[in-house]
Amino acid sequence: MLKLSELLCLAGVHVTFLNTEHNHRRLLGSTDAGSRFERYPGKLSFEVISDGLREDHPRSAEDFEGIVKSLQGVAEAHLREMLRSERGRKVTCVIAEGMFDYAFEIGKEVGIPVFAFETVSPCYLGVCLCIPKLFEAGQLPFKGEDLETLVEGVSGMEGLLKVRDLPHFCRAKDLWADESGKLIMADIYTVPKAHGLILNSFEELDGPKIMAHIRTHCPNTYMIGPVQQHLKVRLAKRETTTSPLCSNSFWREDKTCIQWLDEQPDESVIYVSFGSQNTLTMAQLMEFWHGLVASGVRFLWVLRPNILRAAKEVLDEKFVRELKKGCLECGHIVSWAPQEEVLAHPAIGGFWTHHFETF
Template sequence: MDHQTPPSSPPHVLIFPLPLQGPIKCMLKLAELLCLAGDIHVTFLNTHHNHSRLLRYTALDSRFSVYPQFRFQTISDGLPDDHPRSIDRLGDLLNGLWTVTNPNFKELLNSGGGDRRPVTCVIADGALTFALDVAEEVGIPLIYFETISPCGLWTYFCVHKLIEAGEIPFQGDDLDAPIQSVPGMEGFLRRRDLPSFCRTTDLNDPVIQLAMRECRQVPRSRGLILNTFEDLDGPIGIDIKDTCERGVIEKMIKDLMNAKGDEFRQSMDRLSKLARESINVGEGGSSVCNLNRLIEDIRSMKV
C-alpha cells in the first residue's frame, strides 16, 4: 500500500532487534540516542516474551518514560510460552520468526504504524533477513544494524568460502587447526575462533543458512550500522558512512592483525579511552558525528 506522510510530519523509525539479549540491549541504546534528536518518533518492536521479561526485571518503563515520542510495540515470536528460548534452541526461534513473525511484521508495516504516523524507516537486526523483503514490498527504507563486531561480520561473509574450501564442516576435535579461507585472517584464525555454528556437521543447519542469507541481504539495504567506533576501525580502512563492501572489511582485518596486531592486543586501555572520547559531543567524537549522519539520513527518507 502507499504510505503518504505530510511534509511537516516528523520521521518515524521502527527498530526491530533479533530477540536475544545482546541485540536488544544494543538497539535500546540506539533508540535512546534517536529519541534525543527530539523530532524523531521511535517504535521499538519487541517479542511478547522478551518484553514481558524486560518489564519484570528491568526499569524499562521509567527509562523511556522521559521520551514522549517513544513507544514499545510487541509481536509474537511464534513459540509456545513454555519454550526455553535458549541459544541452543536458536533454530526453533529462527523458524518461529520466519513462519509467524514475518507475516505479522508485514501486516504491521501495511497498517501504516497503527495509531501513530506511518513508519518512514526501519532499523532491523541483520539476522532478520525477511525484514528487508517486507520493507521493500511496502516501500519503506530499511537500515541494517549489525550488533556483532565488524571482524565477526566478515567471518559471516566468508562462510561460503569456508564451505567451498572444505574447512567446514570439519572432522575431529582439533580446535587449534588453522583456518585459511577468511581473507585477512590467514595465519592466526583457528577453528575455535569461528562462530559456534561452524562446528556443526550439517550444512543445512538453519544458523549457517541464516548467516549466508544475511550476507546476501546486507548490500541491498539502505545502509548499515556497525557496532564499532571510528578511532578503532577508521584508520584501517572502514568508513561507517559507506556501504559495507567485502574488500573494505578484508583490508580492515588484514591491516589490523598484520600491521597493528601487537599494538591492538596491548592497548586495551587506550582503546577504552578512545571509545569514551568517541561519544564526547564537545570533542566532536566520531560516534556522535556518525549518529548525526544517521539522524539526517532518517530525516531525509521519504516513503
C-alpha cells in the same frame, strides 16, 4: 536496540519499538523502563506481538533456532501490515538484526529502506562475510582434524585466523542440516542486501583492513559505537542531575555486588556471567564452582534462577546459600548483576562469559 532507540529519540526521530509480549513483560517487571521511556512523549512507542510460544516455554539458547522460527511465523505478517498501513505516521525506515531476513524482504517489497544493526564485533562479522567465499574455494567445510590450521583468504586476518576461530558449523559435513548454521548463513547473505549496516564500534578499534573488507560487502556502513557511552553522555547533557546507568535487563539486578566490588583491589576480580538465555547442567555448574574456588582468584558470579538446563534440576535458594558459604573468602554470588556498572568497576580484571554456539 533500546539504547539505539533512545539515541534516535534524542535526535528527534520518532521510534516504534517492536517487542515480543514475553520480553516486554520481563523488561517492565525488572526495570524502570516503563517510566524511563515516558520522558520521550510522542517519540518512543512500543508495539508488542506474540512470539508464538507457550508461556511456560523456557526460551533458552538450546532452542534458539526454534524461537526465531516461531517468532517469524507471527512477526512476518505483522511487520508487513505495520509497514503498509499509515497508522497516523508513515514508516520511513526500519532497523533490524540481520538474522531476521524476512524484514529486509518485506522492506524491499513495500519500498522502505531496512538497515541491519549487528551487535557482534566487526572482526567476527568480517570473518563471517568471508564464509561463502571459503565454501566456494573448497576450504570449507573443513575436513581435517587439526583445528590450528590457518585459514587463507580472509582479508585483514592473514596468518592469524585458524579453523578453531570459525563458527562451529564450518566443520559440519552437511551445512544445511545445522540449524544454527542456517541462521548465521541467513545473516551473512542478508547484510549485503541491507540499505546500510550499523555497527556498535568505532574505526580506531577495529582497524582499516577489517572495515575496508566489510565495506566491500556493505558500502553504507556506519560505526556509531559505543552506543551505551553515547547515550550516557547525551543524557548527562540533557539532565541536570546525574542519572544512574539505564538498565534494560530481563532480571532484577542485585546491586549488593557493587558494594562487594568496592572492597576489592583494582583488577583483582573475574566477573562470571553466562548471559540471560544460556544454561548449564548441574555437573557443569559444579565444575565451574570448584574451579573458581580452587583457583584462589576473587570472582563475582551471576547464577540466575533458571540457569540449569534440565527441567527437574532446580537452582533453589538453599543450594545457592550453600554455594555462597563455600566461597566467602574469595567469591560473591548474585542472581543477576548490573552488568555495565560491574564491567566499568576498577576491581574487575577479567570477564568470563558464554560462547553462544557452545552451550
